Amino acid sequence: MALLEVRDLSVVFQRKGEEPFAAVDGISFDVSPGQMVGLVGESGCGKSVTSLAIMGLLPQRGVRVEGTVEFEGKDLLRLSDRELADRRGRDLGMVFQDPLSSVNPVIPIGVQVSEVLERHEGLRRREAALRSAELLDRVGIPDPSRRLKEYPHQLSGGMRQRALIAMALACKPRLLIADEPTTALDVTIQAQILSLLSELVRDTGTALIMITHDLGVVAGMCDEVNVLYGGRIVERAGRHELFAEPRHPYTAGLLASIPRLDAPRGDRLTPIRGSVADNIPWAGGCAFAPRCPNAVDACVERSPEMTRDGERLLRCHNPVGRPAPSEEVPVQ
Amino acid sequence: MLRYTVRRLGQLMLVVLALSVLLFAWLRALPGGPVSALLGDRATPESEAALRADLGLDQPIFLQYWRFVARALTGDFGTSTGVQRGTPALDVFLQRFPATLELAVLAILIAIAVGIPLGYLAARRRGRLLDNLSITWSLVGIAVPVFFLAFLLKWIFAVQLGWLPASGRQTGGIDATRVTGFYVLDGLLTQEWDAALDAFVHLLLPAIALSTIPFAVIFRITRAAVLDVLDEDYVRTARSKGLAGAVIRRRHVLRNAMLPVVTTIGLQTGALLSGAVLTERVFNIPGLGQALALGFERKDFPVLQVVILASAMTYVLVNLLVDLSYAAIDPRIRTR
Numbered sequence: 001m002a003l004l005e006v007r008d009l010s011v012v013f014q015r016k017g018e019e020p021f022a023a024v025d026g027i028s029f030d031v032s033p034g035q036m037v038g039l040v041g042e043s044g045c046g047k048s049v050t051s052l053a054i055m056g057l058l059p060q061r062g063v064r065v066e067g068t069v070e071f072e073g074k075d076l077l078r079l080s081d082r083e084l085a086d087r088r089g090r091d092l093g094m095v096f097q098d099p100l101s102s103v104n105p106v107i108p109i110g111v112q113v114s115e116v117l118e119r120h121e122g123l124r125r126r127e128a129a130l131r132s133a134e135l136l137d138r139v140g141i142p143d144p145s146r147r148l149k150e151y152p153h154q155l156s157g158g159m160r161q162r163a164l165i166a167m168a169l170a171c172k173p174r175l176l177i178a179d180e181p182t183t184a185l186d187v188t189i190q191a192q193i194l195s196l197l198s199e200l201v202r203d204t205g206t207a208l209i210m211i212t213h214d215l216g217v218v219a220g221m222c223d224e225v226n227v228l229y230g231g232r233i234v235e236r237a238g239r240h241e242l243f244a245e246p247r248h249p250y251t252a253g254l255l256a257s258i259p260r261l262d263a264p265r266g267d268r269l270t271p272i273r274g275s276v277a278d279n280i281p282w283a284g285g286c287a288f289a290p291r292c293p294n295a296v297d298a299c300v301e302r303s304p305e306m307t308r309d310g311e312r313l314l315r316c317h318n319p320v321g322r323p324a325p326s327e328e329v330p331v332q
Numbered sequence: 333m334l335r336y337t338v339r340r341l342g343q344l345m346l347v348v349l350a351l352s353v354l355l356f357a358w359l360r361a362l363p364g365g366p367v368s369a370l371l372g373d374r375a376t377p378e379s380e381a382a383l384r385a386d387l388g389l390d391q392p393i394f395l396q397y398w399r400f401v402a403r404a405l406t407g408d409f410g411t412s413t414g415v416q417r418g419t420p421a422l423d424v425f426l427q428r429f430p431a432t433l434e435l436a437v438l439a440i441l442i443a444i445a446v447g448i449p450l451g452y453l454a455a456r457r458r459g460r461l462l463d464n465l466s467i468t469w470s471l472v473g474i475a476v477p478v479f480f481l482a483f484l485l486k487w488i489f490a491v492q493l494g495w496l497p498a499s500g501r502q503t504g505g506i507d508a509t510r511v512t513g514f515y516v517l518d519g520l521l522t523q524e525w526d527a528a529l530d531a532f533v534h535l536l537l538p539a540i541a542l543s544t545i546p547f548a549v550i551f552r553i554t555r556a557a558v559l560d561v562l563d564e565d566y567v568r569t570a571r572s573k574g575l576a577g578a579v580i581r582r583r584h585v586l587r588n589a590m591l592p593v594v595t596t597i598g599l600q601t602g603a604l605l606s607g608a609v610l611t612e613r614v615f616n617i618p619g620l621g622q623a624l625a626l627g628f629e630r631k632d633f634p635v636l637q638v639v640i641l642a643s644a645m646t647y648v649l650v651n652l653l654v655d656l657s658y659a660a661i662d663p664r665i666r667t668r
Contacts, residue, residue, distance in 0.1 A: 055572055057568055057571055057572060084574075085571075085574045085575070085576070085577075086574060087574065088571070088572055088573065088574035089572065089573035089574035089575070090574060093572070094569075094572040096565060096568070096569060096572075098565060101564065101565040101566065102565040102566055102568070102569045103566055103569065104566040104569075104570070104583075104584050104588070105566070105588070105662070105663075105664060106587055106588055106661060106662055106663060106664075107583065107584070107587075108663075111583075115573065115575060115579070115583070116573045116574075116575075119573065119574060119575055119576065119579070120574065151663040151664070153663070153664050164569070167569070167573060168572075168573075
C-alpha cells in the first residue's frame with residue numbers, strides 16, 4: 001500500500017476581482033514507504049504549492065484546495081487543524097528552501113530543534129536538549145552542545161540547513177518533503193546536503209519527496225521522477241528510463257539545458273525558449289505548446305490526456321522519439 | 333553586552349553635552365539677551381550694565397559657558413524668575429517632576445496595555461470587524477488634538493457624569509503623608525489606601541487623554557509588525573513542526589513582532605512630554621508641562637533650562653533602556 005496517495009489535487013488561488021488561477025491542476029501521484037520521489041519543474045509549475053498543500057500550510061483565505069491527499073489511508077485535506085498539527089513534525093516533516101529565513105532569528109537553534117521533541121514526544125526540556133544535541137551531531141554539525149545555545153546568525157547557511165533537517169527529522173517522520181533544499185546554498189555545500197539527506201532518509205526508512213528545478217538533483221537520488229508543467233504532471237518515469245529516454249519535449253528540454261562535462265568543447269547549452277509566462281491554459285490545448293519545438297496542430301486544439309506506456313506516464317500529442325502511446329490512463 | 337551598554341552611556345554623555353551648549357547658546361541668542369529678559373520694561377542702561385557685571389556676562393563666552401556647566405553640575409541652575417519666583421530652579425523642577433512622571437507612566441502603561449493586545453488581535457483578524465473598528469479608533473486617536481480630547485473627557489466624565497475628579501492631583505484636605513512626591517506611591521508606602529486611590533482616580537482622565545497618541549502609534553506598529561511576522565518563513569517552519577498555535581504565537585510571532593514596537597514605545601516618550609503640557613493645563617496638574625507653559629509665558633529661563641535639560645535626558649535614558657531591551661530580545665544586536 002502506498003504511504004501517500006495524492007489524487008486529483010488542485011489548488012486554485014482566488015483573489016477578489018481577479019480570475020481564479022489554478023497553480024496545481026489535478027495532480028496525482030503515489031509515494032511508497034521509503035521511496036524517493038522527485039517533483040521537477042521550473043518556477044511557477046506548482047511544485048512548491050503541491051508540497052504546501054500536502055502539509056496543509058497554504059493560507060486559508062483565497063485558496064481552494066480540491067482532491068484528496070491520503071496519508072496512510074487518512075485524507076489530510078479533511079483533517080481538522082488540530083489533527084493535522086498532530087501529524088506535522090511527527091509523521092510528516094518538511095525542509096524548506098531558504099535556510100536563512102526559515103529559522104527564527106531570535107531563538108537559539110537548540111530550542112528550535114527540541115520544541116519538536118517536546119511537542120510530539122512529550123520530552124522534558126533537559127531530555128529534549130540531549131536528544132537535540134544528538135540530532136545536530138547526526139546531521140554533521142560539529143560541537144553540537146555548544147551550537148545548541150547559538151543563534152541562527154552565528155551559523156553558516158549550510159549549518160542552518162543541517163539544523164532545519166535535524167528539526168524535520170527529529171521525530172523520524174515517515175514522509176519528508178524537501179522543497180529545493182539546496183537552492184540557496186553554495187555548490188560545494190549542495191552536494192553535502194543532498195548526500196546527507198539521502199543517507200538520513202535511507203537510515204530511518206523515511207520516504208522523500210524531493211522538489212527541485214534541477215534534474216541533476218533528482219538524478220542522484222530519486223527512484224521515480226514526476227515532471228510538472230503548468231500545474232500538471234506531463235511525464236512520470238523511473239529515474240533511469242527518464243534520463244535515458246525523455247519522451248516529453250519539456251523533459252527533453254530540461255535535460256538539454258543541463259551542462260555536461262562530457263559534451264564536446266564549445267557546445268552551447270540548449271535553453272528552452274520562452275518562459276512560463278507564455279503558457280496557454282490547459283483548457284485550450286497543451287500549456288507547453290507555445291514553447292514546444294514539437295508542437296503540432298493538435299497541441300493548440302485539445303489538451304493532451306495522460307497516457308500510459310509501460311511504467312511511464314506521458315501527457316503529449318507528439319512526444320520525442322516514438323508516437324504517443326494510445327492507452328489512456330483514466331484516473332490520471 | 334557590557335561594552336554595548338558602556339558605549340551607549342557614552343553617547344548619553346555626548347547628548348547631554350551638546351544639549352548644554354544649545355541651552356547656553358539659546359539664552360545668549362535671545363533678543364537683548366538674558367539681561368533685558370530679566371529686567372523687562374524696567375531696564376535702564378545703568379541697571380543693565382550692573383546686572384551684566386553681576387551675572388558675569390562681561391566675561392569671555394568660554395568662561396561663561398564653563399561657569400554655566402560648573403554650576404549646573406552642582407545642581408545650581410539659578411533662581412526661578414516667573415514660575416515660582418525666588419525658588420531655586422532645580423527645586424521647582426523636583427517638586428513638579430513626580431506629578432508628570434506619574435501621569436506619563438500611567439499614560440504609557442495604558443497605551444501599551446491596550447495597544448499591543450489590540451494590535452495583535454487586529455492583525456490576526458485582518459479585514460474583519462474588530463480590525464476595522466480598531467483602525468478607525470486609532471485614527472481618531474491620532475487626529476483629535478490632545479487638548480480637545482482632554483476637555484471632552486473632562487466635560488463628560490467629570491462635569492456631566494461626575495464619575496471622576498475634574499482637576500488636581502488629589503482631593504484637597506485629604507489626610508496624606510508625603511514621602512516621595514509620587515502621590516499614588518506615597519499612599520501605598522504609608523498604607524493610606526484611600527489617599528492612594530484618590531490620587532490614582534485623579535490621574536485617570538488626564539492619563540487616558542495623554543495615552544491616545546502613544547496608544548494609536550503602538551497599536552498601528554504592533555498590527556503591522558505582527559502581519560509582517562505572520563508571513564515570515566520561520567513561522568511556516570514552526571507550523572510545519574506541528575507546534576501548538578499558542579506556542580507559535582508566543583514564541584515565534586510575538587517575540588519578533590515586539591522589536592519595532594519596543595522602539596516605538598521609546599520614541600513615544602517624547603510625545604508624552606509635549607502632550608503633558610496640554611493635559612496638565614486642562615486638568616490643572618502642577619507638573620512639568622505646566623511649568624514649561626508658564627516658564628515660556630513668564631520668560632523664566634532658569635526653570636526652562638532645567639526642565640528642557642531634564643526632559644531631554646529622560647528621553648535619551650528611556651531610549652537607552654529601549655535599546656538595551658532590544659538587545660535582550662534580538663541576539664543579532666547582542667553579539668555584534
